[in-house]
Amino acid sequence: MKFIGTIILIISLTVKGTAGMHINRSILGSSASDIVRGLSSQSIREIPAPDQLFSTAIKVLLGFPEQAVFTVLNQACSIYLASGAINPRITPNVEEMYFELRTPCKNISVPIAQPEQLVNLEEFDAEKKVVIFVSGWGSDGKEDSYIQDFANAFFCRGEHNVVYINTGNSVQTLYTWSAFNTEEVGNILAESLKGLTESVPVENIHLVGHSLGAQIVGKAGRQFKDLTGQSLPRITGLDPANPCFNEGEELSGISRGDATFVDIIHSNPGVLGKPKSLGDVDFYPDGKRAIKPGCVRFGCSHERSIRYYIETVYPANEQNFLGKRCNSLQSLNAGHCDGTEHAMGYAVDHDLKGNYYLNVNADQPYGKNAPADAVVQPNQCGLCGRK
Incomplete structure (x- = not known):
């Protein structure tokens, strides 16, 4: 951690362009709070804005291993939270946020602040379940194939209204601002869900979030409970974002209790995704390995959680991924884990508790228990004009 503190200091000085900051040597401690205590009040005021620090960090850390870069950025987030030096923020604008109803033939957007418009759409069926997907940092829903793939899988089931949350710039801005915005975006979503449940039974709503989106849906679940006294039935977190979400800090993130049932799929633990249960x-x-089979970069592994989940949504694929409650993948492969195998993903048993491990394939179908004729992308189902 001394390395991390040193790097952050270098970045700060590089941005400020001054050697006049009053820095106590204790800044090279092992935690963010240690570092902040080692800064004078003048130094705290001169901490560069997150957009300055993070853009400079990428340049300073160019050539370092990806994991080292993300570790430094995570520590920088902690410093900002501990120092309070994160204002003014780039705050979410509710007028730029939309519900996007996805259908096999078209996508229809309505303001997130007006959920009644969503319910009144001819294409929305209030008798069906509603799955709401929130993507992560840098995603706008237009060019990310996995968002449409997510919708296509549900189209094949024919049992759901599929809604994508277009958050405008709130999770597309520089990662730090996006992370700091998850709480407010979650509050906005919760307020809208309160209105939605006037027409849709709360038990029919399922929130799914990837990366920062997972942290958003967690906050939405907590806030919805505060607003209504009711719990959402299920929230699914797909590799919840790791950088900036540390225990005991302001950004607490998704956790058990945010809904009646919270299930998590980890695919890049310890780097872009949270490692802890x-x-x-x-x-x-594939256990707690940061790189999943078939991937060579962290980003690929981070997205794998979505790909695994999508595969389980297709009819007849519900049992593709079977895990056992265990302490590690090594124990599982050594035959030391007793008990019954349980499905991961769409058809997960809502009574399950604990940590489950399983092996996966490098290519589609990713599930080791997938049938030979497993459908992993739409061909004859879920397409426009077809059921």
Whole structure:
């Protein structure tokens, strides 16, 4: 951690362009609070804005291993939270946020602040379940194939209204601002869900979030409970974002209790995704290794959680991923884990508790228990003009 503190100091000085900051040597401590205590009040005031620090960090850390970069950025987030030096923020604008109803033939957007418009759409069926997906940092829903793939899988089931949350710039801005915005975006979503449940039974709503989106849906679940006294039935977190979400700090993130049932799929633990168990049940495909089979970069592994989940949504694929409650993948592979195998993903048993481990394939179908004719992308189902 001394390395991390040193790097952050270098970045700060690089941005400020001054050697006049009053820095106590104790800044090279092992935690963010240690570092902040080592800064004079003048130095705290001169901490560069997150957008300055993080853009400079990428340049200073160019050539370092990805994991080292993300570790430094995570520590920088902690420093900002501990120092209070994060104002003014780039705050979410509710007028730029939309519900996007996805259908096989078209996508229809309505303001998130007006959920009654969503319910009144001819294409929305209030008798069906509603799955609401919130993506992560840098995603706008237009060019990310996994968002449409997510919708296509549900189209094949024919049992759901599929809604994507377009958050405008709130999770597309520089990662730090996006992370700091998750609480407020979650509050906005919760307020809208309160209105939605005037027409849709709360038991029919399922929130799914990836990366920062997972942290948003967690906050939405907590806030919805505060607003209504009711719990959402299920929230699914797909590799919840790790950088900036540390225990005991302001950004607490998704956790058990945010809904009646919270299930988590970890695919890049310890780097872009949280490594610790967070939900009622946590699944660790390929264990806690940061790089998943078939990937060479962290980003690929981070997205794998979505790909695994999508595969389970297609009819007849519900049992593709079977895990056992265990302490590690090594124990599982050594035959030391007793008990019954349980499905990960769409058809997970809502009574499950604990950590479950399983092996996965490098290519589609990713599930080791997938049938030979497993559908992993739409061909004859879920397309415009077809059921």
